Amino acid sequence: MYIIDLQGFQYKKELAFTCKEISIFNINDKSCVNRIVKPKIPYKHLRESVKIQIDWTVNHVHGLRWSSSWDNLPYSGLGDFISDSVLDEDQPVLVKGMEKKRWLEPHLPNNIIIDLEPWNSTLDMLERLCRRRDAIISTLAILQHEITLSPTDWDIAKHAISILQIFNDVTCDISAEKNVSISKIILFVSAMGNHLLEFQATLPLRELQVILEIYLKEIAENLENNELVAQATLLDPRFKKYGFRDINKANNAVELLKSKIKLFRDVSVNVNISEETNKNVQLQESKDSRQKSSIWKWFDEKVIQIRVPSNPTAAAILEIDKYMAESLIDRHEDPLLWWYERKNIYPKLYALVQRRLCITATSVPKKKQIKKF
Known part of the structure; x- marks a missing residue:
């Protein structure tokens, strides 16, 4: 070979x-x-x-x-x-x-x-085999071929289709995705694992089921420990923590995200906040120009100190906590559009989102259009 x-x-x-x-x-x-x-x-x-x-x-x-x-x-x-x-x-x-x-x-x-590329070619083969069952049985009988398929063999093929169907569904879903795909990977693996657990297979299909369950469990553990996949899942407003199988790993991913984001584009964010605060203060002073500036000077300085975070770690934690507290958006909504509309609310997270949600999860040759945002 x-x-x-x-x-x-x-x-x-x-x-x-x-x-x-x-x-x-x-x-x-x-x-x-x-x-x-x-x-x-x-x-x-x-x-x-x-x-x-x-x-x-x-x-x-x-x-x-x-x-x-x-x-x-x-x-x-x-x-x-x-x-x-x-x-x-x-x-x-x-x-x-x-x-x-x-x-x-x-x-x-x-x-x-x-x-070897399409694993689901096995599924396609079995489906065609079952659809043409009568023709195949008749042909084998006419030719008196040494190969024969017993009722048990046909039953195995039928139930194997039921086991493999979920894998085909996942392939179709992820291949048709036009936006974000990497954040779906953990959910797809979970869906396939749950499908196998619900399926009551008998020998010899039970052996196939066990092998697939072990394989998917290993993949899931590796994915939830993968920094890029974990962060992409958290930063997808459709899933967040609910995209994980293990809540402990989801919490660990949040802590790692906080430690990473506190240093991410920190200076530029603080400058933007400071400029916005100063503009607001200047606008307020122009409205109260008839008042003596000394009256409000101490108060304006205090407001600036409160509104501009002095601790980058605290600012990062605050931004992540605020994002995690928001409700999940509908699964069919566009997460990229959601982030674009909130880029000024979560400037640190938005900068990281641009580096995470652009990652594609498959090399399947389908038409993919990653939107610029």
Whole structure:
């Protein structure tokens, strides 16, 4: 069996998948070969829109520049390199991604190439199998094939669909998200875990259920201990603490957020508050210009001292406590818009929100539009 990893470029339909790096791992003898190939088209001959897409891929995906080449392997020599590295035609080849699979098929026409990317392909396969149950049973009987499916086998397939359906629902939900996604991760893992706990599976599906439960529990613990994910969940006004499975970890995340936010853009925030306070005082003095300034001088100085926080730690704690005390917004509302409308109320938190809620939680190739705010 072989595992092939491909890295490259693609620009819509105008530019088919272009391989830049290829690694071939032979599972049987544990050998691995790797090549970075020369581009088939010089960079300077590409259209400007294609260059923009390529530069974005270099900076945000794999870091492999279009013109780089370590081994002087020409693009035209890729086919020979692949066929020389994959010698066993009866061995399957594992690759991640449908486009990469299609790209490999002409180079390995006699090997079975399996796309590993969509885990839910198992669900799709089982659903198609059950929908065509009668046709499959009839075909196997006519052909007198040695493979037969018993009623127990069909029952296992049916119940496996019920177990895996929640994973497909999560995939669809997070792929369709146009705004914030990282703050949903803990909730998604919790939803999948609760679904498995409610499902009463029998052997042999019970073994599958236990494996998934253990796996999800481990993921959930790691996520709630992850600083970026925990802070993003807290800073999403749809979820806050309620997005955590463990309330103790939610409280720990709040304390870590307080320690981080107290030093975040502290000077600029205090300057803004001071300027606003001074403007209010000047406005009040202009209204009371008929009064002697000495009458209100002591009072105005006292107000400034009260309104401008002298302790950055206290100011940060006050801002976080005020935010946490607000009611949750509807799950379908836009958290980015909510924060934009309150950026002057929570200036410290807003600065951190811009660095947290912009993180995407998946690389699924769906149309995502992260709004600028």
